[in-house]
Amino acid sequence: MAQNSDFLRGHTETIILRLLTEKDSYGYEISKNIVDSGQGLVDIKDATIYTAFRRMENDGLLATYWGDGVGGARRRYYAITEKGRRLYAEKKEEWTKLKSILDYLIIGSDKNV
Amino acid sequence: MFKRFSEYLSKEFRGLPNSAEVTDFREELLGSLMEKSEELKAAGDTDDNSVFNKCISSINGFQDTLKVMRSKPIIKKEVAKAAKTVMYFSVYMLVLVGVFLAVSFVTGNWGKSWLIIVEGCFVGLIILQMLSAAKGLASGKIILPRLALFSSVSLATLGMFLGVSFLMGIWAKSWIIMLFLPVFILLTDIIIAAVTHKKNELFASTVVFVPIAAAMVYVSLGYLRVLSWHPYWLIVLCAVIVDAVIVTFFINAKLNKK
Numbered sequence: 517m518a519q520n521s522d523f524l525r526g527h528t529e530t531i532i533l534r535l536l537t538e539k540d541s542y543g544y545e546i547s548k549n550i551v552d553s554g555q556g557l558v559d560i561k562d563a564t565i566y567t568a569f570r571r572m573e574n575d576g577l578l579a580t581y582w583g584d585g586v587g588g589a590r591r592r593y594y595a596i597t598e599k600g601r602r603l604y605a606e607k608k609e610e611w612t613k614l615k616s617i618l619d620y621l622i623i624g625s626d627k628n629v
Numbered sequence: 630m631f632k633r634f635s636e637y638l639s640k641e642f643r644g645l646p647n648s649a650e651v652t653d654f655r656e657e658l659l660g661s662l663m664e665k666s667e668e669l670k671a672a673g674d675t676d677d678n679s680v681f682n683k684c685i686s687s688i689n690g691f692q693d694t695l696k697v698m699r700s701k702p703i704i705k706k707e708v709a710k711a712a713k714t715v716m717y718f719s720v721y722m723l724v725l726v727g728v729f730l731a732v733s734f735v736t737g738n739w740g741k742s743w744l745i746i747v748e749g750c751f752v753g754l755i756i757l758q759m760l761s762a763a764k765g766l767a768s769g770k771i772i773l774p775r776l777a778l779f780s781s782v783s784l785a786t787l788g789m790f791l792g793v794s795f796l797m798g799i800w801a802k803s804w805i806i807m808l809f810l811p812v813f814i815l816l817t818d819i820i821i822a823a824v825t826h827k828k829n830e831l832f833a834s835t836v837v838f839v840p841i842a843a844a845m846v847y848v849s850l851g852y853l854r855v856l857s858w859h860p861y862w863l864i865v866l867c868a869v870i871v872d873a874v875i876v877t878f879f880i881n882a883k884l885n886k887k
Contacts, residue, residue: 543657544664562661563690566654570694580653582769588631589663590656590769 528560528568530611533577533604536596542583543569543592569594577603633681634662641695648707651698658688718753725749744795751788755781766825775821782813805849812842832879836872843868 535546547565551558572578577600585591596604638655645651665684674680725746733742758777765774786806794803815838822831847864850856 542660544661561690562688563693566657566691567694570650570654581767585660585663586667587663589660591660591664592653592657 527611528564529572529577530604530607532565532568532572532594533596533600533607536578536594537601537604540593540595542585542594546594572600575599630666630677630681631659631663633677634659634666634684637685638662641692645695645698648698654694654698658691661688721749721753725753741795744792748788748792751784755784755788758784766821771821771825775818778817778821779814782817783810786810786813802853805852808849809845812838812845815841832875836875839872839875840865840868 531550532546535541535549541549543562543565547560547562550560550565554560569578573580573594577597578594579597581593581595583591583593638659642651642655662684665687666680669680669683674683728749729742729745732745733739736742758781762774762777762781765771765777786809790803790806793806794800797803815834818834819831819838822828822834843865847856847861851858851861
């Protein structure tokens with residue numbers, strides 16, 4: 517199956533928020549984390565991640581600070597804010613409902629949704 | 630590779646406004662490129678050109694963000710920030726004038742109460758500079774926060790000197806406060822080095838601080854006739870010995886590490 521960034525469309529921010537609930541992180545690590553967790557089916561451009569960061573920071577979902585990087589460069593770390601945590605909780609709940617609807621629509625099932 | 634990436638990004642970012650958003654994004658991309666190049670090298674890719682090209686293509690698409698940054702009107706965020714600062718400043722000045730008038734009318738001491746305005750301005754500037762220094766330090770910058778803190782310390786010292794001199798009228802003695810300015814600045818440097826965990830700077834600042842602080846204490850206590858000049862010059866000698874001990878410990882620690 518070809519790599520596909522469409523899987524993530526509309527969910528990039530939620531995924532970033534989820535990763536940041538575990539620990540503060542930086543762009544390269546987050547991007548790598550998403551691709552590595554995608555079992556070869558998911559690809560995401562760094563540019564998509566950075567665009568999402570800008571938007572989320574402006575919306576007050578993320579806070580940033582600088583840390584040491586490699587080879588003389590610095591890492592820009594992102595931390596989830598309280599507002600970000602609240603949004604993540606909402607998105608997670610939304611996803612749980614949506615997932616069962618999609619299961620029903622795509623796979624088909626007797627169960628009520 | 631760092632230089633090559635830096636030059637590439639400088640070219641791509643040419644013509645963009647010199648805002649914090651732009652410089653942060655540039656530095657973030659540089660960090661990402663360096664991470665990627667280190668990873669490729671660790672995986673056995675030794676050809677610099679190949680590593681460079683792979684890294685650049687990994688951030689492909691960032692030009693779209695640059696387009697957005699280019700088209701942004703010169704930042705309404707910064708205008709709003711400036712307006713907010715002016716508003717806070719006006720309110721602060723009004724409060725100061727209010728306190729000044731109240732104190733002056735109640736005490737009738739107009740000759741000295743004007744100090745409330747001067748000292749209040751100093752305190753306001755100090756708070757502003759300390760806030761900007763804390764923000765700078767948190768974002769990993771060193772030079773500007775240091776300058777801001779040095780300026781705050783200088784203002785605080787000057788404020789203390791003026792306050793003591795005008796209120797107590799001891800101009801012949803109060804100038805000694807200004808003598809301590811280098812000591813306060815060095816002490817600030819020590820605190821910055823400790824907070825930012827910079828051991829070498831901490832060591833260097835401490836080594837300079839100890840004898841200068843001792844000399845200033847000796848001179849001022851001698852001048853104020855709190856202590857006699859002899860044998861208290863030994864304070865300075867003790868400081869030099871303390872310095873020698875610090876240097877020895879530092880060198881030992883370095884050698885043990887190696």
